[in-house]
Amino acid sequence: MPLAHFYLITLLSSAISAIASPSLTLEVTGPSRIYDVDSLQVTAILTNSGNETVRILKDPRGILSEHPANKFSIFNTEGSQPSFDGIEVKYVPEVAAKAGYHVALSPGQFVKVTHNLTDVYNFSTSGSGSYKLKARDIFYVVDKNDAVVTLHATENFHHEIHISGKLESNRPGWPDASRLSTFVNCTSLQQSSVRSAAAAAKTYAANAHSYFGNNNTGTPRYTTWFGPLVASRRKVVSSHFSAINSNDFGGFTYDCSCTDPEMFAYVYPSNFGYIHLCGAFWNAPTTGTDSTAGTIIHESSHFLRNGGTGDIVYGQSSAKSLAITDPASAITNADSHEYFAENNPALS
CATH class of the missing domain: 3.40.390.10 (Collagenase (Catalytic Domain))
Structure with missing residues (x-):
């Protein structure tokens, strides 16, 4: 094969690969101020910003899952974080993928999931004040070869919220x-x-x-x-x-x-x-x-x-x-x- 033709094929392959690259954009919205942690809800919006369908697994630590796992990074101006009071999960991405448990987003399509963080994070340990909240941006996706790979979503900014008043939910204690x-x-x-x-x-x-x-x-x-x-x-x-x-x-x-x-x-x-x-x-x-x-x-x-x-x-x-x-x-x-x-x- 002539060298010039080889370069042309290589460049075309690279261009096609770049054009077909999957892409996700993540955004978190919610109130800018709350006076009672019992009303702490945020909405995560995940958008397919690429030009091919993306099959996304519902990792319990990700925003597509509604389970109360640790899916948000929350910190105040001093760098302190609320304590995590949610669940830790045994999950195997390959098992979920093989069973077909995924969410398929077409290009431009988005999904919204509202998360109640009342019983998940305890702010009494970090105190009242302004917090920045960022969702977990790593997603397991199933590629064209049905293999599980990770994909980082673009999250352009942190959601900011001021929390005061009641800082801990009234969840009853665990039975022995x-x-x-x-x-x-x-x-x-x-x-x-x-x-x-x-x-x-x-x-x-x-x-x-x-x-x-x-x-x-x-x-x-x-x-x-x-x-x-x-x-x-x-x-x-x-x-x-x-x-x-x-x-x-x-x-x-x-x-x-x-x-x-x-x-x-x-x-x-x-x-x-x-x-x-x-x-x-x-x-x-x-x-x-x-x-x-x-x-x-x-x-x-x-x-x-x-x-x-x-x-x-x-x-x-x-x-x-x-x-x-x-x-x-x-x-x-x-x-x-x-x-x-x-x-x-x-x-x-």
């Missing part, structure tokens, strides 16, 4: 899970599945705890999920699994009321021992990657009593990348703990 029934709204078949998962989770927790008692070096199993061995970071992860191993999973309360087919489970981190199981949980294997036993480990790591991990990234691929690029965050990521415990494929 140890005094509740083991199962809430679960069928006999579901109860059997949970018992098997809880037993396998106990084995996972014991093996993970034992690992830290027997290994002081950076083995592939540790470095794959938590990055290079640093004593202070290793100590944090070890303490998490020590706490998780002390849990009586068989004595937890499992609530089967959640029917969302896209989510595996969720917890309120301060409500120790109470796990809400959702639709995707019942389709997962008992052990192995993204298993029911692993889900219990994942959710247990969220409990403040066990270390209070967060959902920084989802999925094995992203968790491995996090260990390389940001090991300080990997040691606080729930999926990283789950995949270490599941150890599938097995690493030494």
Whole structure:
């Protein structure tokens, strides 16, 4: 092929690729001032600003989901943030994509979702004043090859709001899970599945705890999920699994009321021992990657009593990348703990 023709084809391919590049624009609107946190509602608007249809997954941490997860960054002029009182969720983007759970936006099309933040953020910890509010701008999308990739939306400005008066909602305190029934709204078949998962989770927790008692070096199993061995970071992860191993999973309360087919489970981190199981949980294997036993480990790591991990990234691929690029965050990521415990494929 003549060199000039090769250059022409390359340039044309690059131009076509650039023209077809997907693009999203994100905006948050709401009141500029409120005097009672019970009236704190904002509306997020996501627009397809590109020229091709975009298939967007309903990540619980994203604005397309109405679940009370941590989907907003909120900070005042001093840089203080309200405490987060919402849910932490086990979610697998690839599972959701395979099942077809996405929102398709054509070019120019937009979607609006109103979020009630009353029970999600507690402003009594940061006080009254002016706050800037920014929505999570990273979205999981399904590309033309049906692969899950991330796409950053353009968010041109922060929504500003002045909050005063009542700074905390009147949500009642949590019941003592140890005094509740083991199962809430679960069928006999579901109860059997949970018992098997809880037993396998106990084995996972014991093996993970034992690992830290027997290994002081950076083995592939540790470095794959938590990055290079640093004593202070290793100590944090070890303490998490020590706490998780002390849990009586068989004595937890499992609530089967959640029917969302896209989510595996969720917890309120301060409500120790109470796990809400959702639709995707019942389709997962008992052990192995993204298993029911692993889900219990994942959710247990969220409990403040066990270390209070967060959902920084989802999925094995992203968790491995996090260990390389940001090991300080990997040691606080729930999926990283789950995949270490599941150890599938097995690493030494």
